[in-house]
Each structure stands twice: as C-alpha cells, then as structure tokens.
Amino acid sequence: MDIIEVKDMDIILGNKKIIDRVDLNIQQGKITSIIGPNGSGKTTILRAICRNIRPGRGTITLDGRDVFSYTSNAFAKKVAFLAQSHECPNDLTVRELVGYGRYAHKSWWKGNTEEDDSAVEWAVEMTGMTDFAEKNMGTLSGGERQRAWIAMALAQKPELLVLDEPTTYLDICYQLELLELIRDLNKNEGITVIMVLHDINQAARFSDEIKIIDKGKVFASGSPCEVVNTANLREVFRVETDIKYDGGSPVFYPKRVAAM
Amino acid sequence: MLFIFALFAVAGFFISNSVGAMKISIPDIVDAIFTDREGPIRQVIWNIRLPRTIVAGLVGTNLAVSGAILQGVMRNPLADPHIIGISSGAGLAGVIILILFPQLTYLVPPVAFLGAMGAAVMIYMLAWKGGIQPLRVILAGVAVSSLLSALISGLMVFYSDRVSGALMFMSGGLSARSWPHVRIILPYTIIGCIAAFIMAEKQNILVLGDDTARSLGLNVEADRMILTAIASILAASAVSVAGLLGFVGLIVPHTVRLLIGSDNRYLIPGSALLGAGLLMMSDTLARTLFSPQEIPVGIITATLGAPFFLFLLRRRDDGYN
Numbered sequence: 001m002d003i004i005e006v007k008d009m010d011i012i013l014g015n016k017k018i019i020d021r022v023d024l025n026i027q028q029g030k031i032t033s034i035i036g037p038n039g040s041g042k043t044t045i046l047r048a049i050c051r052n053i054r055p056g057r058g059t060i061t062l063d064g065r066d067v068f069s070y071t072s073n074a075f076a077k078k079v080a081f082l083a084q085s086h087e088c089p090n091d092l093t094v095r096e097l098v099g100y101g102r103y104a105h106k107s108w109w110k111g112n113t114e115e116d117d118s119a120v121e122w123a124v125e126m127t128g129m130t131d132f133a134e135k136n137m138g139t140l141s142g143g144e145r146q147r148a149w150i151a152m153a154l155a156q157k158p159e160l161l162v163l164d165e166p167t168t169y170l171d172i173c174y175q176l177e178l179l180e181l182i183r184d185l186n187k188n189e190g191i192t193v194i195m196v197l198h199d200i201n202q203a204a205r206f207s208d209e210i211k212i213i214d215k216g217k218v219f220a221s222g223s224p225c226e227v228v229n230t231a232n233l234r235e236v237f238r239v240e241t242d243i244k245y246d247g248g249s250p251v252f253y254p255k256r257v258a259a260m
Numbered sequence: 261m262l263f264i265f266a267l268f269a270v271a272g273f274f275i276s277n278s279v280g281a282m283k284i285s286i287p288d289i290v291d292a293i294f295t296d297r298e299g300p301i302r303q304v305i306w307n308i309r310l311p312r313t314i315v316a317g318l319v320g321t322n323l324a325v326s327g328a329i330l331q332g333v334m335r336n337p338l339a340d341p342h343i344i345g346i347s348s349g350a351g352l353a354g355v356i357i358l359i360l361f362p363q364l365t366y367l368v369p370p371v372a373f374l375g376a377m378g379a380a381v382m383i384y385m386l387a388w389k390g391g392i393q394p395l396r397v398i399l400a401g402v403a404v405s406s407l408l409s410a411l412i413s414g415l416m417v418f419y420s421d422r423v424s425g426a427l428m429f430m431s432g433g434l435s436a437r438s439w440p441h442v443r444i445i446l447p448y449t450i451i452g453c454i455a456a457f458i459m460a461e462k463q464n465i466l467v468l469g470d471d472t473a474r475s476l477g478l479n480v481e482a483d484r485m486i487l488t489a490i491a492s493i494l495a496a497s498a499v500s501v502a503g504l505l506g507f508v509g510l511i512v513p514h515t516v517r518l519l520i521g522s523d524n525r526y527l528i529p530g531s532a533l534l535g536a537g538l539l540m541m542s543d544t545l546a547r548t549l550f551s552p553q554e555i556p557v558g559i560i561t562a563t564l565g566a567p568f569f570l571f572l573l574r575r576r577d578d579g580y581n
Contacts, residue, residue, distance in 0.1 A: 082472075
C-alpha cells in the first residue's frame with residue numbers, strides 16, 4: 001500500500017526547474033530514505049509532500065487524496081514534518097514545545113484533554129526526554145534539542161513522519177541513537193517514515209527503501225541492496241567505492257573521486 | 261509578575277487622575293467617579309483628567325499589544341507599528357490635514373486612521389508574492405515608510421510657517437484629548453486585545469517558523485494575515501488619536517518578554533498592562549513637568565523607557581540570541 005503517491009511533479013522555484021517530472025511512491029509502514037547530492041532537490045520533494053511548496057505540475061496524494069485538499073488540521077493529524085533547522089524561544093520548556101504537537105487535535109475553547117496530556121507524556125517518554133521535560137530549550141545540547149523536536153512531531157500522533165536531515169549537526173553517537181529511535185517508532189508504533197539523509201551508509205542501514213534523487217529526477221529506487229552499488233555511486237555522487245555487506249545491508253568505503 | 265504590571269497600571273491610573281494644577285486625593289477620585297455629587301473635583305475629573313487618562317491607557321495598550329503581535333508574527337525583534345508603515349501612513353494623512361486644511365483639524369483622527377490602514381494594506385500588497393514572507397513585509401515597510409516620511413518632510417519644509425501643530429502630532433501628544441477620542445479608540449482596543457489573546461497559541465506556534473507551524477496544523481498565511489490586520493488596526497487607532505508615538509510598541513513587548521518570558525498567553529496581557537501604565541504615567545509627567553507648558557508624551561516615554569530597557573537588557577540575557 002502506498003501512503004504517498006507523487007505523480008508527474010514539476011517544481012519551479014524562481015525560474016529554475018528544481019524538480020523535473022518526478023514519480024515517487026512511499027510505502028505504508030516502511031522507512032524510506034531519500035539521498036542525493038547537494039542541490040538535487042531532496043528537500044524540495046519533502047517540502048512539497050508536506051504542502052510547503054505547491055508543485056507547478058502534477059499531483060501528490062496522501063491515502064489517495066490530493067494533499068492540498070486536506071484542511072490544515074486534518075493533514076496535521078496524519079503527517080508530521082520536521083524541517084532541517086528549527087528556531088524557538090530559549091525560555092520555552094520541552095513540555096511546552098511537545099504540547100504544541102497537539103495543536104491540531106485541540107479546540108481552543110476546550111484546552112488540554114486527557115488524550116492530549118497522555119500523548120505528550122508518551123512522546124516525551126519515547127524520546128527519552130522525561131528527565132528534561134521541564135527544562136528550557138535554550139539549556140539543552142544539540143542532541144537533546146533534536147529529540148525534543150522529534151517528541152513534538154510524535155505528539156501529533158502522525159501516521160507519517162517526514163524528517164529533513166534529522167541527524168545533521170549531531171555527534172555520531174546521537175546520530176545513531178536518533179536513527180535507532182526512528183526505527184523503533186517504525187517497528188513498534190507502525191509510523192511510516194520518510195527522511196532525507198546525508199550519510200548513505202546510515203540510509204542503507206536504517207531504511208527499507210532508498211530513493212536516489214539526482215538533478216531533480218528519481219535516479220534509482222529500491223531496497224538498499226538494489227540501489228547502493230558502485231555504478232550508482234559513481235554516476236550520482238562521483239566517487240569510486242568498495243561495497244561490503246554487513247548483516248544484509250550494504251556499506252561502502254569511498255576510495256577516490258571518480259573520473260568523469 | 262502579571263499582577264505587578266496590573267498594579268503598575270492601576271497606580272498609573274490614579275496618579276494621572278490625581279496630579280495636576282489641582283491636586284485630588286485618591287478617595288476623592290473614587291468618589292468623583294462613582295457618585296454624582298456635583299463640585300469642582302467632579303468637573304475636573306470627568307471633563308479633563310479621566311478621559312485623558314483613559315485615552316493614554318488605551319493608546320499605550322494598543323501600541324504595546326500591536327508591537328507584541330508584530331514581533332512574533334514577523335519573527336523579527338525590530339518589528340513594530342513604525343516598521344509596517346502604520347505610523348508614516350497616519351503621519352502623512354495627519355500632516356496633510358494639519359498643514360493644508362487647518363480648518364478641518366477635527367478630521368485628523370479618522371483621516372489618520374485611514375492613512376495608517378492604507379499604508380499597511382499597500383505594504384502588505386507590495387510584499388505579497390503567492391504568500392507573505394515576513395522579511396519582505398519588513399523591507400517593503402521600511403521602503404514605504406521612507407517614501408512617506410520624505411513626503412511629510414517635504415510638506416513641512418514648504419509650509420514651514422504652519423508646522424507647529426504638525427510637530428506636536430509627529431512626536432505624539434495627548435493634550436486636550438477627551439471623550440470623543442475615547443469613543444474612537446475604545447472599540448478597537450477591546451476587539452483587538454480579545455482577538456490577540458484568543459490567538460495567543462497561534463502566535464506561539466508561528467514563532468517556530470512557517471514549515472513547522474504548517475506541519476502542526478496552522479493555516480500560516482491566513483493566520484499571519486489576520487494577526488497583522490489586528491496589529492494594524494490597534495496601532496492605527498492609537499496613532500490617529502495620539503499622533504506618532506514611537507518606542508512604546510517596540511520596547512514594551514521586549515520589556516515584558518525579558519521579565520515574564522516569551523509565551524504569548526502572558527506576553528499579550530502583560531504588554532497591554534505595562535503599555536497602559538507606562539503611557540498614563542508618562543502623560544502625567546508630560547503635562548506637569550514644565551507646567552503650564554506641556555511637552556509631547558513621546559519624549560517622556562523615550563527618555564524614561566530607553567534607559568530602563570537598556571538596564572534590563574544588560575542585566576538579563578535570557579530569551580535573546
């Protein structure tokens with residue numbers, strides 16, 4: 001089953017065609033990673049799926065319905081999007097931030113319901129932020145802050161979690177911790193995940209499906225073993241590589257820049 | 261802390277009613293307001309001090325709440341009613357009346373209101389490009405403001421013999437403000453403040469950035485437009501009554517933010533109370549300091565408020581960076 005279907009999509013920003021006739025399907029219940037060189041259009045695709053950019057041509061559907069036909073609230077109950085960089089007031093507490101995740105579920109005249117409180121509690125617990133819940137965002141480390149943002153997205157109780165380079169700026173230990181958290185959420189809670197990742201090895205290790213985007217087109221799409229190979233890496237990323245297999249997922253070692 | 265702001269506003273109210281050419285004690289003020297015993301005290305309170313105090317409080321509230329909204333919605337700490345063109349629009353309209361049609365001076369409030377709203381709408385339209393980007397609003401606002409200010413300066417140079425009334429309007433003053441002015445501004449204050457307070461959580465979420473706010477279920481474009489409109493109306497009604505009072509809309513929200521934090525559910529009422537208190541106090545000084553000569557209240561708010569704000573800024577550095 002496909003939760004997201006992108007058909008024949010063009011996106012033009014300014015007068016540059018960023019995305020060129022892209023077709024792309026995201027399977028329900030899977031982790032899909034989008035990789036590609038800088039400027040290939042990865043983030044643009046994510047932003048379009050989350051209704052932040054309107055495509056010039058083509059359609060994007062969520063559960064068979066055009067994403068732009070949903071109301072803001074209805075869409076937010078199904079899809080949570082975490083942009084690459086965030087800003088928030090330093091004096092905001094983690095619990096308050098996570099509480100904003102309930103915005104779409106609340107009606108302003110009712111305030112917090114029991115359901116809201118338990119969703120926030122659950123999100124804080126899942127991300128291991130219980131001890132930090134009352135702390136101000138400004139006092140947290142980069143890794144803790146990133147987990148707080150993930151908790152906010154989780155409090156939305158989405159069916160689909162969309163993450164734009166969630167591991168950027170994190171130490172390697174926090175990167176793995178975060179990816180393991182995402183995998184757990186996918187396995188145990190059944191949340192479908194789409195993310196843009198910079199690290200191809202991490203994408204190969206943690207994803208069910210990988211899409212390689214190059215120059216605004218889908219260059220390749222399939223399981224990590226199908227997609228991460230020397231030919232594709234040479235063609236798209238311009239590196240010569242050795243590929244090994246570790247527990248079924250491919251791991252590559254870059255050797256040198258490929259001759260063009 | 262909100263309670264302290266409320267106390268400050270109440271104190272401002274009584275001091276403003278009490279001090280002047282005729283000193284009136286607080287029991288006498290209460291007495292004059294709530295009983296209808298005739299006498300000179302009642303005359304002074306009802307005809308002069310009470311309406312002027314109320315106008316001062318409402319103007320302060322409107323400007324402060326307007327600034328609080330704009331700083332959040334535009335995600336820019338420098339945003340205030342001046343930046344989005346409200347002041348220069350009202351300024352040009354007011355100065356045109358005061359200089360070219362002095363016999364129509366009584367029309368200054370409604371015309372200034374239209375000028376302010378006209379400028380705000382123009383800036384919003386100029387910044388529109390399939391949606392609104394806060395930075396574009398601010399840049400368009402600065403450009404339009406410069407243009408309108410140039411026109412104002414031009415008028416003042418050409419008619420330099422008539423500028424004294426216009427000067428008072430340009431720096432903001434409350435002399436001779438009375439019940440008609442209360443009636444002009446009060447409905448906007450009530451509606452604007454209630455709307456701003458109801459939308460406090462939306463403002464909290466808009467601060468997180470457009471993509472995040474949209475993902476959380478906010479209709480970013482619509483909400484930003486509604487909030488900007490509320491801020492414009494609040495500021496336009498204030499400047500149409502009091503002239504171009506700078507500073508209050510910029511500094512009061514920041515002061516409140518430094519003292520009680522950036523949560524709009526507290527920031528909005530806090531700004532309303534502090535803005536009202538500050539302006540009532542300042543206006544009292546403005547009319548008594550060099551009595552019988554009055555000085556524009558804008559001068560007082562800036563000379564008192566700026567050092568206090570700088571003191572706060574240096575003492576506490578949370579909330580900003």
